[in-house]
Amino acid sequence: MALIQVENVRKKYQLGQTEVEALRGVNLSIEKGEFLSIWGPSGSGKSSLLNIIGMIDSPTQGVVRLDGTSINGLSDKEITKLRNQKIGFVFQSFNLVPVLSALENIMLPLQIRGEALKVAAEKAMHRLEEVGLSNLAKSRPDHMSGGQRQRIAIARALVTDPSIVLADEPTANLDSETSQNIIELMRELNERDQVTFIFSTHDQQLLDSVKRRIRIKDGQITAEQGEAE
Amino acid sequence: MFFKMALRNIWKNRRRSIATISAVAVGYMGLALFAGYIESTRAGLAEQSIIGERLGHLTLVKIGYFSAGKIDPEKFIFSNDEIDTLKQELNGDKDIELISPRLDLSGLVSNGKVSTIYTTEGISAEDLVKLRGKYADLPGKLDPSNPAATAMGEELATILGLKQGETAVITGTTASGLMNALDIEVGEVFNTGSAGTNDKFILMSLDLAQRLYDVQGAHRIVLKLADKAMTESKRKELEEKLASRGMPIEIKTWNELSMFYNQVMGMLESMFGFLFMLVMVVVGMSIFNTMGMSVMERTREIGTLRSLGMQRGEVVKLFRVEGMLLAIVGCLLGMVMTAANTLSAELMNVTYVPPGSTEAVPLSFLHLPENIVFYFGILVLIGMSASWVPAEKAAKMPVVDALGHV
Numbered sequence: 355m356a357l358i359q360v361e362n363v364r365k366k367y368q369l370g371q372t373e374v375e376a377l378r379g380v381n382l383s384i385e386k387g388e389f390l391s392i393w394g395p396s397g398s399g400k401s402s403l404l405n406i407i408g409m410i411d412s413p414t415q416g417v418v419r420l421d422g423t424s425i426n427g428l429s430d431k432e433i434t435k436l437r438n439q440k441i442g443f444v445f446q447s448f449n450l451v452p453v454l455s456a457l458e459n460i461m462l463p464l465q466i467r468g469e470a471l472k473v474a475a476e477k478a479m480h481r482l483e484e485v486g487l488s489n490l491a492k493s494r495p496d497h498m499s500g501g502q503r504q505r506i507a508i509a510r511a512l513v514t515d516p517s518i519v520l521a522d523e524p525t526a527n528l529d530s531e532t533s534q535n536i537i538e539l540m541r542e543l544n545e546r547d548q549v550t551f552i553f554s555t556h557d558q559q560l561l562d563s564v565k566r567r568i569r570i571k572d573g574q575i576t577a578e579q580g581e582a583e
Numbered sequence: 584m585f586f587k588m589a590l591r592n593i594w595k596n597r598r599r600s601i602a603t604i605s606a607v608a609v610g611y612m613g614l615a616l617f618a619g620y621i622e623s624t625r626a627g628l629a630e631q632s633i634i635g636e637r638l639g640h641l642t643l644v645k646i647g648y649f650s651a652g653k654i655d656p657e658k659f660i661f662s663n664d665e666i667d668t669l670k671q672e673l674n675g676d677k678d679i680e681l682i683s684p685r686l687d688l689s690g691l692v693s694n695g696k697v698s699t700i701y702t703t704e705g706i707s708a709e710d711l712v713k714l715r716g717k718y719a720d721l722p723g724k725l726d727p728s729n730p731a732a733t734a735m736g737e738e739l740a741t742i743l744g745l746k747q748g749e750t751a752v753i754t755g756t757t758a759s760g761l762m763n764a765l766d767i768e769v770g771e772v773f774n775t776g777s778a779g780t781n782d783k784f785i786l787m788s789l790d791l792a793q794r795l796y797d798v799q800g801a802h803r804i805v806l807k808l809a810d811k812a813m814t815e816s817k818r819k820e821l822e823e824k825l826a827s828r829g830m831p832i833e834i835k836t837w838n839e840l841s842m843f844y845n846q847v848m849g850m851l852e853s854m855f856g857f858l859f860m861l862v863m864v865v866v867g868m869s870i871f872n873t874m875g876m877s878v879m880e881r882t883r884e885i886g887t888l889r890s891l892g893m894q895r896g897e898v899v900k901l902f903r904v905e906g907m908l909l910a911i912v913g914c915l916l917g918m919v920m921t922a923a924n925t926l927s928a929e930l931m932n933v934t935y936v937p938p939g940s941t942e943a944v945p946l947s948f949l950h951l952p953e954n955i956v957f958y959f960g961i962l963v964l965i966g967m968s969a970s971w972v973p974a975e976k977a978a979k980m981p982v983v984d985a986l987g988h989v
Contacts (some may be wrong), residue, residue, distance in 0.1 A: 410890050410982040431894060438892020445986070449887040453591035463891045465584045510891075 356548055357517060358384040358407055365402050365573075376402040377413070378573040386517065387548040390543065390566035391555050399573040400554040401492045401522055402582030407416060407552065408520045409433050421517070438467050439503055442511025442549075444521035448503040450495040450510075457482060457491040457583045467514065481509035485539060501532035505539065520551045525557045537563045585897075589905035592877065593912075594774070599873055600909060601703050606869040607913020607962060608920055610862040614958045615921040617858055619948030621851045626949055628848065629811065631839035633717055635776060639683065639805035640814045641821070642840055643669070645891060646833045648802065657758045660800045669804060672828060678817060683710035684801030686792040690755030692767075692785065694743040701739065701753065701786040705792020705801075714807050722773035723786055730790045732770030738782035741770040747772055757797035765795050769825060777843065812837075847937075866913075866962055867969045869904050874970035878902060878977040885977045886985025895978040902974030903967045910966025914959045925950070 365377040383408075384390065392400045394569040405411035406418060409425060418425050420440060425433065428476045443449075443461075457478050464474035480490050485505040494504055504524060511519045513534045521540070525533035537560055544551050553560060561567055632638050644652070648659040655751045661669070661684065670682050687881055688707035691698045704715075708725035715721065737917055745751055749767065754764040766788065775781045793799060808817055818834045824834045838844055869916040878885070893901075925948045934943040977985070 403985050408890070409888075410986065434889065434892055434894050443887075443890050445887070447883075449883065449986070451588070451884055451887070453588060453595055458587075462584075462888075466888070466892045466897070527940065 356383040356419075357386045357388075357421060358382070359417075359419040359422070360384075360403070360407065361419070363403070363406060363413040363419040365399070365406065365411070376573050377406070379416070380570075380575055382568065382574070382575065384518075384550060384552065386550055387544070388566060389544045389551045389564050390568065391553040392570055393554070393556055393557070393561055393562055393565045393569045394570040394576075402573075403570065404520055404522055404552065404554045407518070407548065408443060409437050438514065440462060440517045442514065442516040442519040444504070444507050444511050444519060444524045446523035446526045448495070448500070448507045450492055450503055450506055450529075452495055455492045456487060456498070456506045457507055459495070460513050460564045463510060463514045463529065463556050478509070478513055481513045482506075484512075485509045490516070499532075500528050501535060504528060504536050505533075507540060508536070508543075512547075512549065515547075516549065518552060521551065521553045521555075523551060523555055523557070525555065525560055530559060533559050541570045585901050585904045586908070588901060589908050592881075592905055593894070595762065595876065595909060596873075599876065603869050603873040604907050604913040604916060607866050607910050607966070608916035610956060611914045611917025611962055612924065613858060614671070614862055615917065615950065615955065616924060616948060617855055618954045618958070619921070619925065619950045620856055620946070621848075622951055623947045623949035624851060626846060627944070627947075628841070628844045629837070630846045631776070633807075633811070633839050634718055636843075637685075637704065637714060637805070638837040638840050638843060639681065639914065640808040640811060640837055641712060641721050641806040641818055642835045642837075643804040643806065643821075643825075643832050644802065646831045648660075648833065649835070652802065656802070657729065657798075660758060660798055660802060661804060661817070662800045666801060666804065669825075669830070669832075672825065672895065673806070673821075678813060679806050680809055681710060681713045681805075681807035683707070683714060683807070684789060685803040685805055686770070686789060686796055686798075686800075687802050688792055688796055690753055690795075691868075692739070692751050692753045694745055694751050695763045697743055699742055699783070701783050701785050703733075703753075703787050703791040703792060704779070704869040705787055705796075710789075711786075714805075719747065722771065723775070723865070724771060725786065725788055726770050729768065729770065730788045732768045732788075733791070734771040734773050735769050735784040736781045736784040737772050737774045739784065740769060742782060745769050753795065757795075759797070761797070763795055763797060765789065774942060779843075816891070816903045827886050859986040863961075863965055865912075866910070867965045870909055870966045870969035871972065874902055874906050875973040877905065878973040880961045882977060882980065882985050883987075885980070886982050886987075889978075889982040889985065899974040902977070904968045906966040906970025906974075907963055910963045914962050918959075921950070 357568060359511040360380055360382040362377065363377055363380045367374045367376055392403055396401050406413050451462065454462065460478035460481055461474040464477060478486065479491065482491055485508055487502060487505055490498060490502060525536055526537060540551055541563060543549055555561060568575055613942040633640060652659045666684050673679050673682055683706060689700065690704045692701040708727035711725055712719045723734045726735060743751060749769050751767055751769065752764055753767055754762060757763050760977055773785050800895045809816060814836050818836055852888050888898060935946055938941045
């Protein structure tokens with residue numbers, strides 16, 4: 355059974371008086387432990403697809419299944435809870451909470467889940483060590499470089515032991531050397547923990563490192579390279 | 584987590600937070616100081632009514648005296664026998680410290696050349712001392728050894744050109760409607776404290792008033808209780824007790840009888856109501872504005888928190904906690920400012936002349952614990968409510984839109 359099953363998903367947006375169809379009948383199956391990217395030009399629909407897989411947006415039509423269960427029809431409360439349990443997010447602009455330290459940012463999803471402070475702190479510290487930034491535990495995001503912030507964001511995405519990490523243009527705001535480091539870090543975590551990583555990107559460096567590439571254009575999958583694991 | 588984030592966001596936007604906290608603090612101080620002034624005035628006027636106006640705590644009259652007593656005064660007079668019977672009924676009550684018969688009269692007072700109107704109250708000199716208690720030596724005393732000696736309002740004495748030890752003639756109607764006249768002695772000239780009575784009031788012994796009115800009895804019987812707080816309950820108790828004994832008695836409390844007390848308190852409470860509404864609006868708008876800006880600036884953060892699994896209700900809670908903390912800090916600062924102003928007024932001995940008064944009184948504040956807690960609670964509630972609308976709006980925004988917000 356596929357971890358994620360996207361069946362004939364369509365997404366329409368209303369932009370003023372104009373209706374824009376971002377996704378036009380997308381079908382996609384993603385297995386556990388995959389390291390794949392969805393790529394294509396700006397406006398192709400890759401972020402829309404990622405948002406729908408991440409349950410932060412809903413399809414206009416079609417079905418999305420997670421572990422075989424359809425998420426269509428779930429209440430906002432149920433979807434929010436599911437997101438906390440199953441999905442980690444890495445954003446292009448890192449989206450760290452500015453008033454929290456690195457450690458507190460990583461603890462955040464666990465605290466939202468209701469984990470005890472001590473347990474949350476231990477798990478967060480462990481992830482912080484994994485991304486090699488334990489020396490910055492008490493630092494605030496505005497005292498970190500872009501690469502450091504993205505590492506913190508990756509640690510935050512992984513701290514809940516999610517099934518899937520969704521990364522929307524994770525290297526877009528980083529220089530090439532830092533991008534390479536971040537890609538290697540995610541690759542290591544993918545291979546070691548079998549966490550599924552799904553990227554939306556047009557960074558060639560990142561595209562070269564993934565096992566499976568899905569090209570999307572005008573809201574439709576137009577090409578696929580690599581194998582589902 | 585909520586408190587930590589809220590506190591740090593308040594600190595992060597400290598310039599804006601200081602403005603909001605200041606608005607809350609000034610609002611709190613305004614309410615607390617004015618309420619403190621009202622309570623101090625209430626306590627002062629209560630004492631003034633009970634002791635200064637000699638109203639005691641309860642006044643017993645025959646039913647109908649207050650509505651028809653002027654038309655047919657004889658009908659409503661307690662005879663000495665009736666007074667004795669009442670005293671027998673009330674003497675065993677340990678809550679009653681004084682049973683004091685009174686006569687209220689008016690007429691003309693003359694120095695032989697000039698006449699002017701006067702009002703008088705007849706009270707026994709011993710009762711006056713007991714009623715006043717620790718204030719027995721205040722101006723406006725009667726001499727128990729000289730029933731003809733009166734205490735005359737300062738302004739009245741000035742009008743008549745009378746000084747202490749000099750004599751005057753008072754005239755008035757008796758209970759049966761005849762004219763009567765008596766010589767009185769100005770035992771003391773005193774300031775009644777009220778511009779309304781200082782030019783016409785004479786305090787005299789009950790014996791002298793009874794001689795002028797040509798009656799053995801009293802219009803009213805005033806009771807002093809051991810504790811002001813029991814005024815209302817004692818009224819009910821006595822009404823039932825005396826009715827069961829077949830005595831048709833009407834009982835009024837001091838605050839029902841003191842027109843000055845009711846007028847002043849009515850005015851102050853109306854002003855406070857207006858100030859209260861004003862403070863609520865200013866504090867509410869200030870916090871609403873601050874939280875609205877905070878929500879707008881942090882929309883992407885809200886999107887992030889929602890994507891991490893924070894429920895809508897928790898997002899609302901996050902901002903409500905922030906609004907609540909702004910209000911709490913503002914109220915705490917307001918408390919400090921209130922204490923500082925209260926202390927300053929006391930140390931500087933600030934005085935003022937209240938309307939209708941003839942003497943300056945110290946500006947004082949009586950801060951009741953229930954008021955301090957109530958204004959604190961209501962402002963915190965306003966803070967939470969004012970942050971609810973922008974927070975609710977932010978929490979309802981689709982996550983993907985919030986994340987895309989710039």
